[in-house]
Amino acid sequence: MKKMITRRNFLKAAGVSAAALGLAACGGSGSSTAASSTAGSAAASAAASDWTWERKVTLVCPWGVGGGADGTLRPLQPVLEPILGVPVEIVNVEGAGGANGIDFTCKQPADGYTYVLGTQSHIMLDLQKILPVDFKKELRPVAKLVHSINIIASSKKAQEGKYSNFTEFVDYAKAHPQELTCGMLTATGADSVALKQTLAGGLGCDITEVEQYVKVVNYSSGSELSSAMVGGHININITGADEIMGLIQSGDIVPLISISENRMSTLPDLECTGELGIDSYVGTWRGILCRTDTPDAAVNAMADALKEAWNTPDYQEFLKNACYLDRPGYADAEEFQQLIDEEYTTFEDYLKGAGLI
DSSP states (O other): OOOOOOHHHHHHHTSOOHHHHHHHHHTOSSHHHHHHHHHHHHHHHHHHHTOOOOSOEEEEESSOTTSHHHHHHTTHHHHHHHHHTSOEEEEEOOOGGGHHHHHHHHTSOOSSSEEEEEEHHHHHHHHTTOSSSOHHHHEEEEEEEEEOOEEEEEEHHHHTTTOSSHHHHHHHHHHSTTTEEEEESOTTSHHHHHHHHHHHHHHTSOGGGGGGTEEEEEOSOHHHHHHHHHTTSSSEEEEEHHHHHHHHHHTSEEEEEEOSSSOOSSSTTSOBHHHHTOOOOOOOEEEEEEETTSOHHHHHHHHHHHHHHHTSHHHHHHHHHTTOSSSOOOEEHHHHHHHHHHHHHHHHHHHHHTTOO
């Protein structure tokens, strides 16, 4: 079987190691390291204090209205605006699996007023040479906002008489190859990794063989995909629970499995990949980035504002209701960069194992 992203690699990529966190907390092994860290923090704060917001700030969402990316930014907007003291506009630039939004951002002036929501799907695109820019060189992290747990969910209408849980789904797929369908927003992104690893684990096949059993159908927006699910036009999709919680509560969509080590606090009756022995744990993280040549003062000021906004009661309530508190979400620029670097290694291994690069 081809190499898959293992639990160890996923956990390594999910954040900073315990050792690194310990060093950061203790200031390293000597006073010179602690002094350097303190000086760096002071410099960042001074740079941030030198920046004054004078006009509208744009947050670019590389996906359409109604999806998880857009849904992460919408509740951020009203809490960020009073902190910055200027309007915040969300601009959706969808298409090409998230590549168009990155291209649009890199064509804007690096003046501190344009930022973009990034995910590991952009890393996947970059590794496959699909992005029109060099993601690592032309963009810098500002702060990570969330790290979600994906779920595979089913259309209630489409599953009737065929299956009622994940095990029954894969059994039906084995017996009826390519009859069942799966909707996707980013077929070349991290969702594809999580979906194929989970289905391969259930089917007992190679990740390259999943589509011999389940057809993948691509959609351009989250709202279009949700409509197809409710209408019974496709069987399953992979998504964040936050994106479809209303449809789960209405009974139109039935969650089949969470892609996580443990069961979710918000869906405690839903079985997870960990308990089924399926080595699949990839969840989408989303964070704010900007052009590398954006003024440091602006970047630091935005980082401070994002941290303050993230900790507001309103945004914390959103995080809780959207199932984002089961995994560590917020990370500063340094920790976010470490995660990005680890993810490049992790997803390069996956893509090579799948024969995609």
